[in-house]
Amino acid sequence: MTTASGTASGTASGTARRRRREPVAFGVRLVLWAVYGLPLLWIVLTSLKSQGEVLTSQASLFFTPTIAAYLEAFGDPALASSMRQSAIISVGTTVVCLVLATPAAYALARVKNAVVVGTLALLVILQMIPQTANLIPLFWILSQWGLLNTNLGLVLADATLFLPWAILLLRPFFAAIPISIEEAGRIDGAGTLRAFFGIALPLARNGVLTVTAIIFLVSWGEFLYGITFMLTPSNYPMSALIAVQAGAYGIDWPGMMAFAVISAIPVFLVYVFSYRLLRTGLTMGAVK
Amino acid sequence: MISLRTMTGPSRPSGDRRLALALPAAAILVALALWPLVQLGSMSLHEVTAATLNRDWLFIGLENYTRLFASPDFPRAVGNTLVFVAVVTLLGMVGGFAVAVAVSSPTRGASYLLGMMVFVWALPPVVNGSIWKFLLGDHGLLNEAIRALGGSPAGIGFLYDPQLALWSVALVNSWAVIPFNALIFRAALLAIDSEVLEAAEMDGAGPWQRIRYVLIPHVRATATVLGILTVVYAFRSFDFIYVMTAGGPGTASTTLPYLAYVEAFLRLDYGQGAATALIALAVVIVLALFYARDVRRSEETS
Numbered sequence: 001m002t003t004a005s006g007t008a009s010g011t012a013s014g015t016a017r018r019r020r021r022e023p024v025a026f027g028v029r030l031v032l033w034a035v036y037g038l039p040l041l042w043i044v045l046t047s048l049k050s051q052g053e054v055l056t057s058q059a060s061l062f063f064t065p066t067i068a069a070y071l072e073a074f075g076d077p078a079l080a081s082s083m084r085q086s087a088i089i090s091v092g093t094t095v096v097c098l099v100l101a102t103p104a105a106y107a108l109a110r111v112k113n114a115v116v117v118g119t120l121a122l123l124v125i126l127q128m129i130p131q132t133a134n135l136i137p138l139f140w141i142l143s144q145w146g147l148l149n150t151n152l153g154l155v156l157a158d159a160t161l162f163l164p165w166a167i168l169l170l171r172p173f174f175a176a177i178p179i180s181i182e183e184a185g186r187i188d189g190a191g192t193l194r195a196f197f198g199i200a201l202p203l204a205r206n207g208v209l210t211v212t213a214i215i216f217l218v219s220w221g222e223f224l225y226g227i228t229f230m231l232t233p234s235n236y237p238m239s240a241l242i243a244v245q246a247g248a249y250g251i252d253w254p255g256m257m258a259f260a261v262i263s264a265i266p267v268f269l270v271y272v273f274s275y276r277l278l279r280t281g282l283t284m285g286a287v288k
Numbered sequence: 289m290i291s292l293r294t295m296t297g298p299s300r301p302s303g304d305r306r307l308a309l310a311l312p313a314a315a316i317l318v319a320l321a322l323w324p325l326v327q328l329g330s331m332s333l334h335e336v337t338a339a340t341l342n343r344d345w346l347f348i349g350l351e352n353y354t355r356l357f358a359s360p361d362f363p364r365a366v367g368n369t370l371v372f373v374a375v376v377t378l379l380g381m382v383g384g385f386a387v388a389v390a391v392s393s394p395t396r397g398a399s400y401l402l403g404m405m406v407f408v409w410a411l412p413p414v415v416n417g418s419i420w421k422f423l424l425g426d427h428g429l430l431n432e433a434i435r436a437l438g439g440s441p442a443g444i445g446f447l448y449d450p451q452l453a454l455w456s457v458a459l460v461n462s463w464a465v466i467p468f469n470a471l472i473f474r475a476a477l478l479a480i481d482s483e484v485l486e487a488a489e490m491d492g493a494g495p496w497q498r499i500r501y502v503l504i505p506h507v508r509a510t511a512t513v514l515g516i517l518t519v520v521y522a523f524r525s526f527d528f529i530y531v532m533t534a535g536g537p538g539t540a541s542t543t544l545p546y547l548a549y550v551e552a553f554l555r556l557d558y559g560q561g562a563a564t565a566l567i568a569l570a571v572v573i574v575l576a577l578f579y580a581r582d583v584r585r586s587e588e589t590s
Contacts, residue, residue, distance in 0.1 A: 022497065028390040029401055035463065036401075036408050039419045042429060046422065058427045100316060103309035111308050119310075121580035126321050128576045130524040130545035133565040136552045137327035139322065140341060160320035163313060192306050221412030224526060228553060239412045246418040246531045253422055260415045271410050278406060282468065283475040 041131050047257035054253045066075050070255035073262065078241060086220060086237040090152055093219035096159035098212055105170035106196050127164040131224055142229055144261050149231040169214065173207025174200055210281030213274035217267060238263040331562035338556040344358055352563035361539055363546055369543040372458045376522035379462035382513055384469025389499060392477050393469065405467035406432060418533030421447065422461045450540040453533045457541050461528050469514060476510040516579040520572060544568045
């Protein structure tokens, strides 16, 4: 967190003293704390309430906390199985996606011709397609291949869904490596593969870590493919289970919020370890 | 398709050999992204239902499309989509910029705030959607606050009033996209030479004037590209609608991509769903071409 102010003051140190006194920006920040902080707070508070408490008032701030919802969640076999499914599917998706995206991003960063420009435009379009447009034919294709209701099918579908974005996010990291470093290696006799694995990949390490974190986060949250391609709820990842529960009548809110808090823990860990990378990495892929 | 054909062709100078590294990604994209789209087109011209999905599809020409255009759901979904995209884009862009300005001051509080907002962005959309469904409920935090302030005791049906449901989901969706947009705007703001800002201040420009005459002109290029991204994000939005209103009440918050889902997977009419999805796809391709043109332009100048 200290570096956050570090980078900001790097360019804005001259105006630091004056800006701190701006009352408008301070007021805006106060509102933002409420608008973004309260929902987070309410997830945690509600997960610590009893069902009876939630029935009488969902807004109460003072109540006797109970971990009943958590005890119930951990006693529910659906939690353990959906967590395992989430872990397998999101780690699998991240690995497949990165293994495919990294060499592709390198190639598209290094080669400059009409084919590459066309491919980039195609990737942009693919990245923007509504998921339902892929969902309908993929359901049929996976069913033809016997991959419905399997982790392999869902991992392949998820990895393909995020692949265009991963390539577009990674490409600027490779493009930023000076070509002269690679050419020096080439004179020493390094081939294409050696130039990629030996020279470019280590230098683009931050980019690979950033995109790994992003793809893990989005695949952890993906639920539409999950609820559609998994035919039995016992195969659902956590996000799909939460989505289905949120749509049901007579929701057990404390139980659901306990689920939500538990599902947010891996997100929090990845976020803590990659926050600085995310802050710059997302910026690079989106606009360049 | 284009990429695959030339990549497998005879290798020209060493530059092209590196394209072989993109082959595995190209293969899977052809198989699981482009081929499905061809199938989507085919499905939209056939009668495909739950019973016939894994058999031979009956060719029915444009009947799926004519039925879609005749259905009252279609104009409703188009109208909803327009409102939804307009709200999310406007709030996402203005909010994103305002947040970027508010958090770009070098105080610790500002950087913690940005950190928290990025965490909210990283949370699964189903989690964010569920918490808002809870907060917007009859006895949720918002309605309790409105009652406490002397508002209507019956509460406001944010998610089940046909007049309000679409707007509520659009607002929550804007809430969800603002952290990302703020991050992008913030990067553009940090790139502004501090001397420019100091010069403006020395010339007596107040905070609003600095925003109007220095900050906004400097982020214009970023805003163009980000604006298209936000339109597309809003257009393809699915998660929040699914979790918060399921497109309802009735079809009050059903957008075009959501309608495609309802037709295919709830009414089990895959052909009709495919026709709807294809129309949504056409809209995105038009938008994507604008974006690709901008990206290409920045490629050529770099």
